[in-house]
Amino acid sequence: MDPVYIIGAGAIGKVLAVCLANEGKKVVLLRGSVDNGETHRENIHVTLPSQETIEAEVTIDTFSNYRTLEGLIVLCNKSFGNAALVNALKDKIGGSPVVLLQNGLGVEQAFMGFPAVYRCVLFVTSQPVSDTKLNFKPVAVSPIGRVIGGDETSLSHIAAVLNTPYFGFRPERDIQPIIWKKAIINCVFNSVCPLLDTDNGIFHRNPEALQIAESLVTECLCVAEKQGIHLNRAEVMDSLLLISRSSDGQFISTLQDIRNHRPTEIATLNLAIAGMAATEQDIIQTLLLGKLTLLKSQLASRQRSII
Numbered sequence: 001m002d003p004v005y006i007i008g009a010g011a012i013g014k015v016l017a018v019c020l021a022n023e024g025k026k027v028v029l030l031r032g033s034v035d036n037g038e039t040h041r042e043n044i045h046v047t048l049p050s051q052e053t054i055e056a057e058v059t060i061d062t063f064s065n066y067r068t069l070e071g072l073i074v075l076c077n078k079s080f081g082n083a084a085l086v087n088a089l090k091d092k093i094g095g096s097p098v099v100l101l102q103n104g105l106g107v108e109q110a111f112m113g114f115p116a117v118y119r120c121v122l123f124v125t126s127q128p129v130s131d132t133k134l135n136f137k138p139v140a141v142s143p144i145g146r147v148i149g150g151d152e153t154s155l156s157h158i159a160a161v162l163n164t165p166y167f168g169f170r171p172e173r174d175i176q177p178i179i180w181k182k183a184i185i186n187c188v189f190n191s192v193c194p195l196l197d198t199d200n201g202i203f204h205r206n207p208e209a210l211q212i213a214e215s216l217v218t219e220c221l222c223v224a225e226k227q228g229i230h231l232n233r234a235e236v237m238d239s240l241l242l243i244s245r246s247s248d249g250q251f252i253s254t255l256q257d258i259r260n261h262r263p264t265e266i267a268t269l270n271l272a273i274a275g276m277a278a279t280e281q282d283i284i285q286t287l288l289l290g291k292l293t294l295l296k297s298q299l300a301s302r303q304r305s306i307i
Helices: 011-022 079-089 152-162 176-196 205-225 233-246 253-259 270-276 279-306
Strands: 004-007 027-030 040-047 053-061 070-074 099-100 116-120 122-130 133-138 142-149 169-171
Touching: 004 011, 011 027, 011 053, 011 133, 070 079, 070 152, 070 253, 116 152, 142 152, 142 176, 142 233, 152 169, 176 205, 176 233, 176 253, 176 270, 176 279, 205 233, 205 270, 205 279, 253 279, 270 279
Parallel strands: 004 027, 004 070, 027 053, 040 133, 070 099, 099 116, 142 169
Antiparallel strands: 040 053, 116 142, 122 133
């Protein structure tokens, strides 16, 4: 059995590792940003919506301990680290496929030239309680599709390897519309929630917040249409509200990052879509909220450096 190397020992990476380990699959968590530290094992606990807890002892390691990574490579790190990660991966992976479990548009561009790259659109939320305890809420099965090289047979195999009862995956032939749909929804959650300092449930609880969401979705859909991506506004809003209800009480990753003085992925969301618009006026609200979120993140990082 080929191992699954999960890069990024964060909220998603740890949950995925536990789910795979519980299915008897060989899995290793590799730190995405720190290339030092000794190999060790952690007993990680994941609490599900039913309050059932699953756990597994998972190996956590670092790149420097591996000359090659032969198996399935799954990236759960933040996408702003991709450019640096490419240099660490390109001489180690050979023909191993890479799966990106990352938010945003164009996050795969750093991997042009790699033999096979797949994108996954995540329909789950995960929130750390401590280093070894997480709350996890699946909303729907997460689709995986080809973006660079690869083939349909490999795609089906990868989805089958990653699929587990608690964290589901499926192959998807046409992944781009789904990437765009989720990116637009993320533009809403990852800007409005951090700026209001509130949880994901705000949109189904608060009519004013929902109105803001509708305005952002309308702007982003116009940009998507000009990029050849045709999405239904009602379906996008239905999905947004489903996520809001399903993850009520949980905090979006960007808000978690700001609170922990870490960089955010807003550049691949609001700012990326704004960069594709014909004029700033076409997407003025999405751009403004993106810039405010970026500023909030930068101010939080500066505050930490002063402390």
